[in-house]
Amino acid sequence: MEYLFLLVLVLSLWTGSQSESVNHKLFKTGSDDFLISLSTDGTYNISVKGKQWLSSAPTYFNSDNKTFSAADGSLKLLESSASSGTDKIGDWQSQTYLYQTVDSLAVKITANIKIYKDLPIIIFQQIFNDGANWTQGENYEDICGGFPGFKMEGQSGNLGYMSFGGLMVGDTNKHFGQWYNGTSQINEGIAGGPLAWFDIDGHTIVFSPFNNFMSASFSHDKDVGGYYYGGVMGGVYSIPAGHHQDFILYYGVGVNKAFEHWGKTLRKFYGKTLTEQKKDFTITHLGYWTDNGAYYYYNTETGETYEQTMYDVKNYADKVKIPFRYIQYDSWWYYQGVGRGVKTWRSRPDVFPDGFKNVTQTLKLPAAAHNRYWASDTTYAKQNGGKYDFIVEKYKALPVTKQFWVDLFTEAKQWGLILYEQDWLNVEFSGLQALLHDLDLGTQWLTQMAEAASESGIYIQYCMANPRHTMQSLLYPAVTQIRVSNDYNPGGDQWKIGISSILASALGLAPYKDTFWTTEKQPGNIYNRTEPNWKLNAVVSTLSTGPVGPSDMVGATNVSMLMKCCREDGVILKPQYPIRAIDAQIIGEAFPYSGGPGGEVWVSYTQFSSLKFANILALNIGQGYSYTLHPKDTGIYSFKEGNGDLYAVPYDEPYGWVQFSNLYGIDITGVFTPSRIALYHVSQAIPGWFMTTIFGELDKWAPMSPQRVVSVSWTNDTVTAPLIGAPKETFNFWYLLGSKLDAVTCQLSINGTVMFKMDRDLGIATCQ
Numbered sequence: 001m002e003y004l005f006l007l008v009l010v011l012s013l014w015t016g017s018q019s020e021s022v023n024h025k026l027f028k029t030g031s032d033d034f035l036i037s038l039s040t041d042g043t044y045n046i047s048v049k050g051k052q053w054l055s056s057a058p059t060y061f062n063s064d065n066k067t068f069s070a071a072d073g074s075l076k077l078l079e080s081s082a083s084s085g086t087d088k089i090g091d092w093q094s095q096t097y098l099y100q101t102v103d104s105l106a107v108k109i110t111a112n113i114k115i116y117k118d119l120p121i122i123i124f125q126q127i128f129n130d131g132a133n134w135t136q137g138e139n140y141e142d143i144c145g146g147f148p149g150f151k152m153e154g155q156s157g158n159l160g161y162m163s164f165g166g167l168m169v170g171d172t173n174k175h176f177g178q179w180y181n182g183t184s185q186i187n188e189g190i191a192g193g194p195l196a197w198f199d200i201d202g203h204t205i206v207f208s209p210f211n212n213f214m215s216a217s218f219s220h221d222k223d224v225g226g227y228y229y230g231g232v233m234g235g236v237y238s239i240p241a242g243h244h245q246d247f248i249l250y251y252g253v254g255v256n257k258a259f260e261h262w263g264k265t266l267r268k269f270y271g272k273t274l275t276e277q278k279k280d281f282t283i284t285h286l287g288y289w290t291d292n293g294a295y296y297y298y299n300t301e302t303g304e305t306y307e308q309t310m311y312d313v314k315n316y317a318d319k320v321k322i323p324f325r326y327i328q329y330d331s332w333w334y335y336q337g338v339g340r341g342v343k344t345w346r347s348r349p350d351v352f353p354d355g356f357k358n359v360t361q362t363l364k365l366p367a368a369a370h371n372r373y374w375a376s377d378t379t380y381a382k383q384n385g386g387k388y389d390f391i392v393e394k395y396k397a398l399p400v401t402k403q404f405w406v407d408l409f410t411e412a413k414q415w416g417l418i419l420y421e422q423d424w425l426n427v428e429f430s431g432l433q434a435l436l437h438d439l440d441l442g443t444q445w446l447t448q449m450a451e452a453a454s455e456s457g458i459y460i461q462y463c464m465a466n467p468r469h470t471m472q473s474l475l476y477p478a479v480t481q482i483r484v485s486n487d488y489n490p491g492g493d494q495w496k497i498g499i500s501s502i503l504a505s506a507l508g509l510a511p512y513k514d515t516f517w518t519t520e521k522q523p524g525n526i527y528n529r530t531e532p533n534w535k536l537n538a539v540v541s542t543l544s545t546g547p548v549g550p551s552d553m554v555g556a557t558n559v560s561m562l563m564k565c566c567r568e569d570g571v572i573l574k575p576q577y578p579i580r581a582i583d584a585q586i587i588g589e590a591f592p593y594s595g596g597p598g599g600e601v602w603v604s605y606t607q608f609s610s611l612k613f614a615n616i617l618a619l620n621i622g623q624g625y626s627y628t629l630h631p632k633d634t635g636i637y638s639f640k641e642g643n644g645d646l647y648a649v650p651y652d653e654p655y656g657w658v659q660f661s662n663l664y665g666i667d668i669t670g671v672f673t674p675s676r677i678a679l680y681h682v683s684q685a686i687p688g689w690f691m692t693t694i695f696g697e698l699d700k701w702a703p704m705s706p707q708r709v710v711s712v713s714w715t716n717d718t719v720t721a722p723l724i725g726a727p728k729e730t731f732n733f734w735y736l737l738g739s740k741l742d743a744v745t746c747q748l749s750i751n752g753t754v755m756f757k758m759d760r761d762l763g764i765a766t767c768q
């Protein structure tokens with residue numbers, strides 16, 4: 001019945017008036033609310049919930065040092081044809097437009113639009129049938145031709161956007177706003193990234209490249225009312241026959257949900273799973289860091305070598321029982337050359353007099369090690385007397401064989417490397433002409449690195465990644481983690497990872513907040529700064545699901561506070577899903593009067609069978625705003641779940657627990673700042689029991705972490721939860737039983753297990 005109606009609708013929309021030669025056809029995607037109208041003249045409109053959101057900007061391509069555009073007829077549409085089929089994503093219908101440049105070369109280019117029948121997906125493809133030469137744009141920030149393209153001016157309704165750009169996953173230059181005209185601030189070029197459009201109710205379209213991530217770019221033409229295009233990176237001079245550049249539009253309800261499902265589609269397509277992330281020891285265990293912002297960044301204990309300083313760190317940690325399980329060594333340990341690039345990635349004798357291997361073996365801790373861009377005087381390059389093929393330019397260099405990386409990692413494994421941190425990804429890319437002008441070199445660089453890492457059994461952290469590097473990691477199981485905000489600077493605000501973590505986690509990467517101090521004052525630090533927000537940094541780090549890596553001065557750690565992150569054996573107690581900004585915060589950034597929190601409200605959670613246990617962090621709320629958070633706003637609980645079976649507990653005040661429902665929200669107005677955080681843990685009631693739930697280990701930042709709680713199951717008579725941890729570890733475990741709050745002390749067995757149990761008839765809980 002419904003199907004029939006739709007058919008009639010589609011037929012009736014085939015064309016407005018029969019007399020015109022131009023035909024319109026409306027296509028439905030897997031979502032009834034996400035439609036595209038295609039014309040035989042190559043134009044298209046996209047609508048959401050019956051409103052036209054986007055309409056096409058003229059298709060154009062560069063060839064032969066010229067721009068050929070459908071707008072002025074210099075790009076001629078030869079034919080338009082329809083077809084259908086099935087690929088790795090699903091069943092599709094498509095409309096194919098064959099274009100030809102109007103000049104002596106008559107280069108053919110195909111613009112193809114694929115609409116997926118069962119998924120809310122549209123894919124746009126540029127196919128260079130014959131290839132093309134002299135395709136470069138005005139500069140490398142431009143593109144070699146635009147398809148798809150969307151007009152910014154003259155759209156009906158209010159359309160908000162979030163545009164990623166810059167480094168650290170596109171966090172540093174992200175913008176929010178409304179889709180007006182050329183004045184809207186939208187990222188383009190080398191550092192540009194995915195864009196999402198959304199309305200005030202959270203209906204969202206995510207727009208990103210779908211393949212060749214390293215050579216795909218966006219361009220924001222600010223004239224003519226503003227056009228926004230996807231295309232091949234503007235520095236590329238020559239595109240071979242058959243080259244595809246694809247872009248995806250993904251529609252979803254809820255900004256977070258849309259990104260999550262967009263990411264799942266890409267991850268499925270490229271085979272990126274979370275398996276390696278779960279095995280990466282530097283993600284699962286507490287480590288000590290020495291990078292920018294750390295106390296010992298280009299700084300040692302007075303009069304000591306770095307080697308001795310690292311021993312001091314370890315001796316102190318052992319004494320006060322901080323279970324550091326690895327150490328991160330930043331750029332201070334290797335040889336630097338031209339422009340402070342890396343000359344030789346080996347430890348210097350003035351830093352480690354006994355050698356790197358001796359240091360890791362003495363410490364009995366594996367290493368995470370930093371690396372940056374290659375200097376033009378790198379000793380590995382044949383040009384400088386080394387063994388390997390490199391592209392060498394004035395300041396920087398690039399290895400071009402996989403063997404180089406295999407040898408580099410094989411050597412590093414011998415001195416204890418488990419994590420390779422590739423920093424300065426953006427600078428290596430934009431600092432080499434070769435990378436900016438080649439279609440495939442960027443991919444080759446990262447592929448050789450990642451394949452060698454996989455073969456060597458080490459993992460990679462990306463740092464200073466533009467969105468292009470971030471998306472490219474979809475192809476690499478070895479890349480498990482990524483920095484999502486700028487460098488730590490004590491007292492600064494780089495803890496704001498709520499937005500960029502949405503993008504990183506959608507792509508299967510563990511978001512890393514970077515290091516932090518656990519106490520305010522650390523005398524003699526090289527930054528002359530203090531850290532009043534030590535607690536906030538610790539919370540965000542732990543709930544990020546990425547590495548947790550403090551960097552205190554010897555003797556300055558707040559051990560009890562730090563250990564809220566972890567078990568006694570240094571295993572990090574994480575939530576299952578990373579902490580991210582809620583939709584209302586994002587929508588509020590674009591629509592200031594939409595009733596958003598006007599500050600940061602982030603949520604993470606863990607699910608055991610049907611029960612979801614959330615962590616809610618709120619700060620900087622205020623400045624005239626009043627905000628009450630309800631379960632339905634978290635993006636975690638359904639409307640029904642929010643109607644009476646949730647309990648929220650302030651992290652530092654168990655007896656302050658309250659019912660949390662769509663009727664009774666939590667008022668998070670005004671009072672919280674980074675030095676006074678609001679952190680609530682939410683537990684879902686045990687079905688069929690009267691006011692009963694588990695709050696868990698409230699002494700930790702993630703009280704119901706899967707690294708502590710194996711499962712939660714229940715019958716009418718008992719609730720059971722097997723718990724794990726370090727042998728003989730002891731902790732308090734909180735619960736609500738028949739409306740009564742209490743805690744039981746759990747001591748794990750010698751094999752690190754114990755069973756938490758609640759008995760309905762007896763009205764008691766035990767842990768044994």
Ligand SMILES: *[C@@H]1O[C@H](CO)[C@@H](O)[C@H](O)[C@H]1NC(C)=O
Nearest residue numbers: 024037038039043044045055
């Ligand atoms: C797109 O929308 C514009 C304005 O609403 C209309 O003139 C045009 O015919 C539409 N094109 C298609 C392909 O639907």
Ligand SMILES: *[C@@H]1O[C@H](CO)[C@@H](O)[C@H](O)[C@H]1NC(C)=O
Nearest residue numbers: 063064065066133134135136
């Ligand atoms: C394109 O322009 C460059 C310089 O701008 C010139 O060297 C080259 O010969 C031109 N190529 C063609 C095919 O016109």
Ligand SMILES: *[C@@H]1O[C@H](CO)[C@@H](O)[C@H](O)[C@H]1NC(C)=O
Nearest residue numbers: 105107130131132133134238
């Ligand atoms: C591009 O240049 C290459 C090499 O000079 C040539 O073989 C090819 O035919 C050219 N392609 C086009 C579309 O002009």
Ligand SMILES: *[C@@H]1O[C@H](CO)[C@@H](O)[C@H](O)[C@H]1NC(C)=O
Nearest residue numbers: 153179180181182183184225
């Ligand atoms: C762009 O749109 C904004 C908001 O409607 C308006 O204030 C501004 O004048 C417009 N600018 C141009 C150049 O059209």
Ligand SMILES: *[C@@H]1O[C@H](CO)[C@@H](O)[C@H](O)[C@H]1NC(C)=O
Nearest residue numbers: 354355357358359360361362
């Ligand atoms: C490290 O070097 C020191 C000094 O040369 C030596 O005494 C020690 O045995 C070495 N330790 C290891 C683990 O190699």
Ligand SMILES: *[C@@H]1O[C@H](CO)[C@@H](O)[C@H](O)[C@H]1NC(C)=O
Nearest residue numbers: 491524525526527528529530
């Ligand atoms: C460090 O900061 C304090 C307070 O801002 C200032 O008074 C002092 O001069 C600074 N010291 C140095 C060495 O910059």
Ligand SMILES: *[C@@H]1O[C@H](CO)[C@@H](O)[C@H](O)[C@H]1NC(C)=O
Nearest residue numbers: 518519520558559560561562
């Ligand atoms: C350590 O952290 C606790 C909170 O976990 C706090 O009460 C205490 O004051 C902190 N100590 C220092 C020295 O900062």
Ligand SMILES: *[C@@H]1O[C@H](CO)[C@@H](O)[C@H](O)[C@H]1NC(C)=O
Nearest residue numbers: 687688689690714715716717
């Ligand atoms: C559990 O309790 C419900 C209602 O109290 C009852 O309908 C159900 O039969 C019970 N199930 C078992 C397995 O006892």
Ligand SMILES: *[C@@H]1O[C@H](CO)[C@@H](O)[C@H](O)[C@H]1NC(C)=O
Nearest residue numbers: 748749750751752753754768
């Ligand atoms: C761990 O110890 C408990 C009792 O202390 C025992 O029931 C359990 O089987 C042991 N598990 C393993 C994996 O050895």
